[in-house]
Amino acid sequence: MMLTERQREREMGKPLFETKQEKSRLAYRLYLLSMINGIFLVFVYRASHVPGEGEDGRWAWIGLFGAELWFSIYWVFTQFRRWNRVYRQTFKDRLSQRYENELPIIDVFVCTADPTIEPPTMVINTVLSVMAYDYPPEKLNVYLSDDGGSDLTFYALLEASRFSKYWLPFCKKFQVEPRSPAAYFSATPEPLVNPSQAKEFLSIKKLYKEMVDRIETTSVLGKVSEEIIKEHQGFLEWGSGSNPRDHPTILQILIDGRDPNVVDMEGQRLPTLVYLAREKRPHHHHNFKAGAMNALIRVSSGLSNGQIIMNVDCDMFSNNSGSVRDALCFLMDEENGHQIAFVQFPQAFNNITKNDIYYNFLKVISQIEFPGLDGEGGPMYIGSGCFHRRDTLCGRKYSKEHITEWETQDNRKVDESIDELNERLKGFASCTYEENTEWGKEMGLKYGCPVEDVITGLSIQCRGWKSVFFSPKRKAFIGVAPTTLDQVLVQYKRWSEGNFQIFLSKYNPLLVGHGKIKVGLQMGYCSYCLWAPNCLATLYYVVIPSLCFLKGTALFPKISSPWLIPFAYVAISKYTYSLLEFLWCGGTVQGWWNNQRMWMFKRTTSYLFAFIDNLLKVFGFSKSTFVITTKVADQDVSQRYEQEMMEFGTSSPLFLILATIAMLNLFSLVGGVWVVIMSLQTTVMAPLSLQFVLCGIVVAINLPVYQGLFFRMDKGRMPSSIMFKAVFFALFACIVSLL
Numbered sequence: 001m002m003l004t005e006r007q008r009e010r011e012m013g014k015p016l017f018e019t020k021q022e023k024s025r026l027a028y029r030l031y032l033l034s035m036i037n038g039i040f041l042v043f044v045y046r047a048s049h050v051p052g053e054g055e056d057g058r059w060a061w062i063g064l065f066g067a068e069l070w071f072s073i074y075w076v077f078t079q080f081r082r083w084n085r086v087y088r089q090t091f092k093d094r095l096s097q098r099y100e101n102e103l104p105i106i107d108v109f110v111c112t113a114d115p116t117i118e119p120p121t122m123v124i125n126t127v128l129s130v131m132a133y134d135y136p137p138e139k140l141n142v143y144l145s146d147d148g149g150s151d152l153t154f155y156a157l158l159e160a161s162r163f164s165k166y167w168l169p170f171c172k173k174f175q176v177e178p179r180s181p182a183a184y185f186s187a188t189p190e191p192l193v194n195p196s197q198a199k200e201f202l203s204i205k206k207l208y209k210e211m212v213d214r215i216e217t218t219s220v221l222g223k224v225s226e227e228i229i230k231e232h233q234g235f236l237e238w239g240s241g242s243n244p245r246d247h248p249t250i251l252q253i254l255i256d257g258r259d260p261n262v263v264d265m266e267g268q269r270l271p272t273l274v275y276l277a278r279e280k281r282p283h284h285h286h287n288f289k290a291g292a293m294n295a296l297i298r299v300s301s302g303l304s305n306g307q308i309i310m311n312v313d314c315d316m317f318s319n320n321s322g323s324v325r326d327a328l329c330f331l332m333d334e335e336n337g338h339q340i341a342f343v344q345f346p347q348a349f350n351n352i353t354k355n356d357i358y359y360n361f362l363k364v365i366s367q368i369e370f371p372g373l374d375g376e377g378g379p380m381y382i383g384s385g386c387f388h389r390r391d392t393l394c395g396r397k398y399s400k401e402h403i404t405e406w407e408t409q410d411n412r413k414v415d416e417s418i419d420e421l422n423e424r425l426k427g428f429a430s431c432t433y434e435e436n437t438e439w440g441k442e443m444g445l446k447y448g449c450p451v452e453d454v455i456t457g458l459s460i461q462c463r464g465w466k467s468v469f470f471s472p473k474r475k476a477f478i479g480v481a482p483t484t485l486d487q488v489l490v491q492y493k494r495w496s497e498g499n500f501q502i503f504l505s506k507y508n509p510l511l512v513g514h515g516k517i518k519v520g521l522q523m524g525y526c527s528y529c530l531w532a533p534n535c536l537a538t539l540y541y542v543v544i545p546s547l548c549f550l551k552g553t554a555l556f557p558k559i560s561s562p563w564l565i566p567f568a569y570v571a572i573s574k575y576t577y578s579l580l581e582f583l584w585c586g587g588t589v590q591g592w593w594n595n596q597r598m599w600m601f602k603r604t605t606s607y608l609f610a611f612i613d614n615l616l617k618v619f620g621f622s623k624s625t626f627v628i629t630t631k632v633a634d635q636d637v638s639q640r641y642e643q644e645m646m647e648f649g650t651s652s653p654l655f656l657i658l659a660t661i662a663m664l665n666l667f668s669l670v671g672g673v674w675v676v677i678m679s680l681q682t683t684v685m686a687p688l689s690l691q692f693v694l695c696g697i698v699v700a701i702n703l704p705v706y707q708g709l710f711f712r713m714d715k716g717r718m719p720s721s722i723m724f725k726a727v728f729f730a731l732f733a734c735i736v737s738l739l
C-alpha cells in the first residue's frame, strides 16, 4: 500500500518505538539508603574491634574486613544496573505503512564450529528459522560460517536449501510460529480443524523427517556418501587431504536470491543462502568466533552488502518471525534511530527445568539488569540475537550530521561470472587478507578477548552510539543451555575471564568510557568485568570463618551485642531483596536457592581460574582460548538434568575445589559443634553463633555436593578420586588451622 505524501507526513509524528521508564521506587531507594547505613556500621565495628597485636584471629579479622569491603564496593556497582530501567515497545504496523517498499537489505550470520557438539540438524534448523523471517526474501541473505569446515554441515545445508522451498511457503501461508521446523513439529500437534492445512502439515512433516534421517545417517557414517557427492559440485572442495584446521576457503552460494527465477514451490522468491568455511592454516591464528564474524562481514559485503547485520549462534533459532521488523523499528525511527548502533535481544533457552538448577535462564539479567543498562545508554552486545548497522560494526563514529540512506539494492557486479564472483569472495576469507589492516582492531569484532562481543559493543558505544535492549512478549531467540555443571562452569570461566581481561586492558570501561558513555553504564560494565576478582573475597568468606569456628576464634559480634544488628540487617535485607527480585522475574523459591548455590560455585571455581589465567596472561604465560559449549547430551545425562540432579561425572579440577570447600565446612561445623558440646558451656557458643550460622548455610547449600560425593551411584556422581583428595585437603586445612 502506497501512502500519499500528506498521509506520510501525518504519520511521521508518530514514533516507530516507545520507551517506558521504570523509575526506581521509593521502597528501593529506602532499601539502598538503609543498606548503606548498615554497611557503614559494619565497617565501624570492624575498624573499632580489630583484635590487638598478638591476639587470636587478628589476621583473620583483617582479611574479613577486606572481603566485606570488596563485597560492599561490588554491591554498589551492581546497583547501577538496577537504578533506571527502561522497557521498549515497537510499532511494526507503522513501519510497514511507511517503509514497506524501502526496507533495507539484511544479512544474517549463523556461526558454527564443530559438527559433533553442534549437530548439523540443529544448525540447519536455526538457518531455516531465519530464512523464514517475515521479510521480503529478496532482501534477506543468510550466511552460515562453518569453522568446523565440515562436509557434513555443508551437506545438511544443501538439504536445507532444498527443504526451504517447501518450508518457507508453508510458514507464510499458515503464519507458523516458531519457524524452526524441529521446534515447530515438536510443539505443534496436527492441526485438525483445517483439513487442507492438516494435509500440508503432514506432508511437510514427512519431508522434514526424511531429510533429518538422511542427514543423521550421514553424520553417523561420518562421511558423505559417493552418491550424494555426485549431486553437487560443492563437495569437490573437500579434497582428500583437507582437514578442519588446514584448508583453503570453501564458499558455496546455495541459493542465489538475486536470480528472480530461483523460487519456492509457490513461485515466490527465496532468500540468498551461502555456505562459508574461511581459510584455515595451522600457522595462522583464526581468532575464534570474532575471526569468523569478520570474514562473514567481508564476504557478505561483496555479495548482498546488507546495511543491517544480524548474528546468531548456531543453536539460537528464531522463535519470532517479526524480529527483523522489530529491530528496524528502532534503527529506522526518524527521531531517535540514527543514534542506535545495535538492537540486542535477550537469549532464552528451551531446555530450562522448573527450578533451573544451574541458573541458566539468567532471568534477573534479562528482566532487570539489561533494561537497567538500557536506561544508562544501552545494553552490552552479547554475541547472539543482535542487529547491527554494518558501518558501525566496521568502525564508523557517531555523528549527528550523518543521515543513513537506506539502500534497497545490493551492489553486485552485473557483468561478473559466477566463477569470478566466487574467487573474489573467497579472497575476503583468506588467512592473509587481514594482514596489515585494522580488522580485529578498529574494524569488525575485536580479537584477543574471549568475550569478543562485549568488548566490541563497548567500543561501539564509546564511539558515541547508543544501543537498545528489546524483549518482545513472544521470545525472539531460543537456544540450548548447557546441561552439566562442568559445562556451565567452563562457560562462566570464559565469560568472566574475558570480562576481567577487558577491565585490565586499555578498554577498561572507566578509562575508555570516561566522558564518552554515562557513568552509570561504566559502572554497569564494571559489575560484569569484576566478576572474576569476586573469587578472592568469596573463597575467604566460605573458608576462614568456618575454620575459625572450629578453632573457637570469634570473628563476628556476640549474639547479645547491639553490633549484631547491622550484620543481620545487611545480610537479611540483601537476600530478601534478591529473593523478591527473583520471584518478580517469575522464578521459584527453589530456583532462587539454586541460583545462590551457583553463585557460590561460580565464584569459587570459574572466577578463580579466570582470575589466575588473567594474571598469567598479563605476564605472558597463557593465551586466550575458546572452549565451545556442547549442545548435545547423552540420554542419561539429559535424564538427570530433567530431574534436576546436579551432574558432576568428570574429575575436573573445578570440582576438586567445590568438594574441598564442602568437606572443609562440614568438618568445621561438626568439629565446632562437638567442641561446644564437650565444653558443656553455652557461653562458648555466644561469640561464635554467627559463624555457626554461616558455616551451616555453606553446608546446606552444598547438600548436592555431599550427595554426589557419598550417596549417589549413577554416572553423574563425583568421581571417587575427587572424594579422596577433597577429604584429604579439607582435613589437612582443619588440622593446620587448629595448630
Ligand SMILES: O=c1ccn([C@@H]2O[C@H](COP(=O)(O)OP(=O)(O)O[C@H]3O[C@H](CO)[C@@H](O)[C@H](O)[C@H]3O)[C@@H](O)[C@H]2O)c(=O)[nH]1
Pocket: 111, 112, 113, 114, 118, 145, 147, 287, 288, 289, 292, 312, 313, 314, 315, 382, 383, 384, 450, 451, 452, 453, 491, 494, 495, 498, 626, 627, 628, 629, 630
Ligand atoms: O572458533 C570458534 C568458536 C566458536 N564459534 C561459534 O561461536 C558461537 C558461540 O559459542 P558457544 O560455545 O555456544 O558459546 P556460548 O558461551 O554459548 O556463547 C556466548 O558467549 C560467546 C562469548 O564468549 C559469544 O560469542 C556468543 O555469541 C554467546 O552466545 C557458536 O555458534 C560457535 O559455533 C565459532 O564460530 N568459531
Ligand SMILES: [Mn+2]
Pocket: 313, 315, 479, 629
Ligand atoms: Mn551457545
